[in-house]
Amino acid sequence: QTVVTQEPSLTVSPGGTVTLTCASSTGAVTSGYYPNWFQQKPGQAPRALIYSTSNKHSWTPARFSGSLLGGKAALTLSGVQPEDEAEYYCLLYYGGARVFGGGTKLTVL
Amino acid sequence: QVQLQESGPGLVKPSQTLSLTCTVSGGSISSGGYYWSWIRQHPGKGLEWIGYIYYSGSTYYNPSLKSRVTISVDTSKNQFSLKLTSVTAADTAVYYCARDYAVTTGNAFDIWGQGTMVTVSS
Numbered sequence: 001q002t003v004v005t006q007e008p009s010l011t012v013s014p015g016g017t018v019t020l021t022c023a024s025s026t027g028a029v030t031s032g033y034y035p036n037w038f039q040q041k042p043g044q045a046p047r048a049l050i051y052s053t054s055n056k057h058s059w060t061p062a063r064f065s066g067s068l069l070g071g072k073a074a075l076t077l078s079g080v081q082p083e084d085e086a087e088y089y090c091l092l093y094y095g096g097a098r099v100f101g102g103g104t105k106l107t108v109l
Numbered sequence: 110q111v112q113l114q115e116s117g118p119g120l121v122k123p124s125q126t127l128s129l130t131c132t133v134s135g136g137s138i139s140s141g142g143y144y145w146s147w148i149r150q151h152p153g154k155g156l157e158w159i160g161y162i163y164y165s166g167s168t169y170y171n172p173s174l175k176s177r178v179t180i181s182v183d184t185s186k187n188q189f190s191l192k193l194t195s196v197t198a199a200d201t202a203v204y205y206c207a208r209d210y211a212v213t214t215g216n217a218f219d220i221w222g223q224g225t226m227v228t229v230s231s
Contacts (some may be wrong), residue, residue, distance in 0.1 A: 097158070103156070
């Protein structure tokens with residue numbers, strides 16, 4: 001059973017920078033896992049932010065960026081806004097299977 | 110602009126079959142290159158990918174649910190469907206449909222439905 005692990009929670013100050021990570025139980029995350037990142041606010045469906053490690057959708061704010069960092073996929077928010085407070089999920093591809101991480105609750109305080 | 114909308118019963122009895130439909134509007138489900146997925150979220154918990162059906166009709170399921178899941182497509186109605194058999198209270202969740210597709214650098218999820226809550230209870 002493949003497990004994808006994220007930080008359960010992080011706190012960041014408005015205007016600050018924070019990095020969320022996504023690790024795989026199978027080893028280092030590479031671009032071949034096509035990391036995707038999603039944002040979910042309470043009562044809403046998830047919204048796609050990043051695909052294939054670092055690519056942004058047309059609606060993704062510029063302050064969000066994706067990368068690989070130390071064997072993990074990473075989502076960095078620079079110049080955090082209060083409206084960025086949300087749950088963030090990563091997703092990795094394992095051949096045909098897709099596996100979500102457990103999510104990171106980001107608090108902006 | 111492609112949109113997805115889930116529909117189906119909000120209440121299912123234990124041991125019965127959960128059946129949901131996702132209607133695709135603004136585009137054809139038969140367009141090449143798209144994977145049509147079902148995803149669920151237990152109350153207060155994270156996301157769990159259930160499986161997909163490719164535009165060609167091929168499927169891939171989460172191994173943990175594979176024995177109980179069937180995803181099918183009705184191209185004439187521009188819909189794809191989920192059937193989950195022998196449900197228990199543990200299948201109570203918000204069910205989402207979503208789309209992903211292949212790009213030159215990998216795969217991308219983009220569009221999600223708004224989700225539908227399904228409760229398993231007698």
